[in-house]
Amino acid sequence: MDKNLALELARVTEAAALDSGRWVGKGDKISADAAATEAMRRTLGAMEINGLVVIGEGEMDEAPMLYIGEELGSGGEGECEVDIAVDPLEGTTICSKGINGAIATIAMAPRGGFLHAPDMYMDKLVTGPAGIGACDIQKTAGENVLALAKAKGCSPQDLMVVLLDRPRHDKQIAEIRKAGARCQLITDGDVAPAVASAIEGSGVDMMMGVGGAPEGVLTAAAIKCLGGFMQGRLVFMSEEERTRSRKMGITDFDKIYNTEEMAKGDVFFAATGVTNGELVRGVRYFAGGAKTHTVVMRSKSRTVRFIETIHYFDHKPGYKAGK
Template sequence: MELEPTRNLALELVRVTEAAALTAGRQMGRGDKVAADRAAVEAMRLVLNSIQMNAIIVIGEGEKDHAPMLFNGERVGTGTGAEMDIAVDPIDGTRPLAYGTYNALSTVAVAPRGTMFNPGPFVYMDKIAVGPATKGKINIEAPVAENLKAVARANGKAVEDLTAVILDRPRHEKLIAEVRRNGVRIRLLSDGDVAGALMTAWPDSGIDVLFGIGGTPEGVLAACAL
């Protein structure tokens, strides 16, 4: 008879994001995104190191945020158990959190050692995200208009009834204009494109597609979630 209780990795990861979110939540609306991120990083690292696994962070805080913890290549876990790759973003959307607005998330993804996509030094990537109805029917290299038609067909809508989500950045000026030329509504996000990508998969979100250029770590995490 097994007397030693087993631990479920998925539930352990819930504890990881829960700790980061609850700790960072104390900084909500205080106007200090650095303090919010630091609180999330410290809490996430503490709980990650309590999990029975031998894990390496392949997508972490260091490349873009110059963080001293949860950096690429850092080992986390107890050092025993399954060998894993980990991608983390303790808080995606530190500015919305600091300003008391929406779409801040704590995120983590795991995969067996050597299987997590590692983008290396690339900080930003082109992104397109859609819900399950449009899976396999889009092409990131295709023109925006073509992808919008594919999304509309897959969801049984007219193109003019679609809503896209795009980060509100100067680099997206031409993209925003092109999407609107096709008659599509746009919800501009100040930050938090992981939340934006996930909205495409929520039936009642009203979001059909995400376009744009954003952080590579967030792109990988959003892909894992979708």
Template sequence: MVGAGALEYAAVTERVALRVARLEGSGDAGKAYALAAKTFREELRGMPVAGRVALLREHHVDEQGRSRPLKEEAGTLRAGDVVGSGRVRVDLAVEPVEGLSLLVKGQEGAISAIAAAPEGTMLRMPDMYMSKLIVGPRARGHIDIDAPAAENVEAIAAALGRRASEITVVVLDRDRHRELIEEIRRTGARIHMRPEGDLTPSIAVGLRDSDVHAVIGIGGAPEGVLAAAVVKCLGGEIQARMWPVNRSQVERLREYGLADPERKLTTDDLISGDDVVFAATGLTSGETLAGVRYFRGGARTHTVVMSTRPRMIRFIDTIHALEPDAGLQGFQR
């Protein structure tokens, strides 16, 4: 059972965050990504599983929506790698840094995340765009990615027992979303336009007391599978569709067995089965997770870990002594 090792995945994202968060405000996205990918590889080697990296962010999309391949360095984690020292075979979806630009600019909302499920249950796909519609448990069964965005907003509001003007929708702030944003505005719903990253708000959507009620729009495909892991654990719903931008990407989809790029993908298409783990640690503070806070000789991290078997979600606030003498005079809350 994958869920039995949930806390070990949380420890991995914590150790990644402890190293990578030091690059907050550094301005060096390549260095931050390489350090995160290397640390994930190092930490996953000791996991008691045989994990295959099914999905991994390989491109960085800047605030203007331009996609650029991330530079690979020796020792960094790559899609297709097998890591771990155990016998339980699992698929892994890894996001070394979601919100890479946010991190290196010292802005809010960057995280490191990982999801795990039994081998063969994660839908493998290339790193490209994906159109997504993500809601929490109360709106599950009330959405349709084929319907206009306005209809979905009204349906989500009705499922929540609210008016459209009483819900908030997250959309990435991209030129490609101009018409989508205007359509949502006409419903009266509030819009939170994020500069980068739609995985973090996908976590918030599933929490009952959240001020975020839906995520709509086009983002990264690997984050779509990670969001499906969150949805599996929290009981929400994701509908998605691949969004190739040229013929070569259509051909790549066929190589992965996705012959029809127009196919509607459900939560169970993205991750089949009901044994899933998701863990994420904040790098910089955001709506759900606090960022890493350093003090003399140590640091404090904020992590969320969730699983379906057993069904649980846990927020972990951890103080780490990073030097031998740290904490001898007591820790500060």
């Protein structure tokens, strides 16, 4: 894997954020998602790779682009064979409402590196490096909070735990509060706060609960680069989901996946903020251009870069200044 893939991926998520950023607060999540997806596909197509989308748009609906199985990149002989996981706009609803936490995100691994997670639920537990050997998805939420506080040498009161605000998490939320920690209940978009929980000083320490499995794999790529802790377990809601999972190569339905089992080899991860969040800031437009904030990382070197980029649209074909 070429280390410069990192910068190229930053360009890809920047493009997706710049285009979907125009749809922030417009109440139209479909258009926001389409804008991100088109921009991501255009920029990925220009990369000198033999890319294969393994986590993509529309396993369930027939997506026109960035669908699972789509081949991307110039595909020249001898070019790097990579697997691609994308969520062009993670948090379409929050983007459409202008709420915090929407990102454009992508991850890349050597061929075969990613768990082919079906579009279904995954129970997840994510923390920074301190959680390794301390936290476990088989423990209760309260036990995990206390274990993380102990491992971090802090009080449970110092901890902020992120969960999707759903009735299915009521028990966990009550336990977390009882253990003395604080909760941040988000309406959508668990990738950005999960990744932030592995960055000391981000303001969040742990993400837990049931969210998207594809999002779980993207999270795992980032957590590997950050040396953090993650476990995920698929949550089957129907026989249909079991059938679909079997087709994607999943045989053990109770398996608890660790970071490495979801993202193998030298993986890359990039995310650009569409709206503000703990991980990255959202797109800020100005006369003739915009500023973006991106995090891009690579597991082999464990380099984590935060990139603030100024884009001048007059000099970029395909970008338009505000009308």
